Amino acid sequence: MIRLDRVSKVYTRGARPALDRVSLEVERGEFLFLVGASGSGKSTFLRLVLREESATSGRVYVAGREITALSQWKVPSLRRQIGVVFQDFRLLPNKTVFDNVAFAQQVIGKPQHAIARDVPEVLELVKLAGKERRMPHELSGGEQQRVAIARAIVNRPAILLADEPTGNLDPTTSAGIMTLLERINRTGTTVVMATHDEVIVNQMRKRVVQLVDGEVVRDEASGAYEKVHIAEGEDPDRVRAGSDGDGEHGPTAEAAS
Numbered sequence: 680m681i682r683l684d685r686v687s688k689v690y691t692r693g694a695r696p697a698l699d700r701v702s703l704e705v706e707r708g709e710f711l712f713l714v715g716a717s718g719s720g721k722s723t724f725l726r727l728v729l730r731e732e733s734a735t736s737g738r739v740y741v742a743g744r745e746i747t748a749l750s751q752w753k754v755p756s757l758r759r760q761i762g763v764v765f766q767d768f769r770l771l772p773n774k775t776v777f778d779n780v781a782f783a784q785q786v787i788g789k790p791q792h793a794i795a796r797d798v799p800e801v802l803e804l805v806k807l808a809g810k811e812r813r814m815p816h817e818l819s820g821g822e823q824q825r826v827a828i829a830r831a832i833v834n835r836p837a838i839l840l841a842d843e844p845t846g847n848l849d850p851t852t853s854a855g856i857m858t859l860l861e862r863i864n865r866t867g868t869t870v871v872m873a874t875h876d877e878v879i880v881n882q883m884r885k886r887v888v889q890l891v892d893g894e895v896v897r898d899e900a901s902g903a904y905e906k907v908h909i910a911e912g913e914d915p916d917r918v919r920a921g922s923d924g925d926g927e928h929g930p931t932a933e934a935a936s
């Protein structure tokens with residue numbers, strides 16, 4: 680569903696790459712956590728999949744298409760296959776819950792009867808039935824994120840990208856959001872979630888890909904989030920190669936396939 684083939688991204692010439700020769704495949708229907716410290720390249724990964732940024736080298740494939748050199752006019756059709764959720768919800772403050780979700784359908788020209796059918800259905804799924812007429816500021820953070828998720832999935836995208844979706848939420852509310860994302864994943868949607876949240880990652884036991892300085896240092900089919908510490912004076916390449924004695928920390932992409 681998503682494949683990166685030796686992808687590097689350099690934002691500023693001469694600077695360290697934000698992603699450094701990343702090769703990774705995400706199968707249709709998979710749920711993948713992308714973890715790593717701030718600045719490790721998680722958002723860059725998501726932006727490349729969305730074609731908000733282009734790779735400096737290597738190739739990116741999404742839903743069977745090579746998007747590295749996709750012409751600009753084809754980008755909207757790529758994005759229609761991808762729903763996105765952010766840490767800060769990004770709802771339209773002057774629109775109701777219903778209209779925030781409906782807007783995602785209106786911009787792609789969905790007819791009114793489809794909107795009248797789909798929006799209540801998706802609001803039911805995210806457990807917001809009855810709150811259609813509320814404005815975003817009349818909702819809790821968790822409810823606002825549910826609206827954002829409803830908006831992201833209302834057009835039935837093949838892929839859902841979530842960038843720190845629980846970053847502004849308390850643990851209980853976060854758990855509810857994770858239950859919802861898992862349910863969406865079970866309907867066949869491929870989910871890639873970037874997060875710092877070790878508790879969530881460790882509870883879910885999904886595939887975990889960990890980045891350090893733009894490099895994949897771990898890829899485990901049902902992993903935990905173990906922080907990779909690079910101590911002062913330690914050779915970071917030794918850590919990245921996973922040669923720390925127990926042999927458990929190297930990239931294990933094959934284990935997930």
Ligand SMILES: Nc1ncnc2c1ncn2[C@@H]1O[C@H](COP(=O)(O)OP(=O)(O)OP(=O)(O)O)[C@@H](O)[C@H]1O
Nearest residue numbers: 690691696697715716717718719720721722723724
């Ligand atoms: N538009 C940009 N121009 C220049 N450098 C950038 C740009 N976006 C990101 N970077 C750099 O690329 C690296 C990776 O950033 P990225 O945002 O992908 O990390 P992240 O893992 O998502 O971090 P966070 O968890 O803080 O969101 C960082 O060193 C960052 O400073």
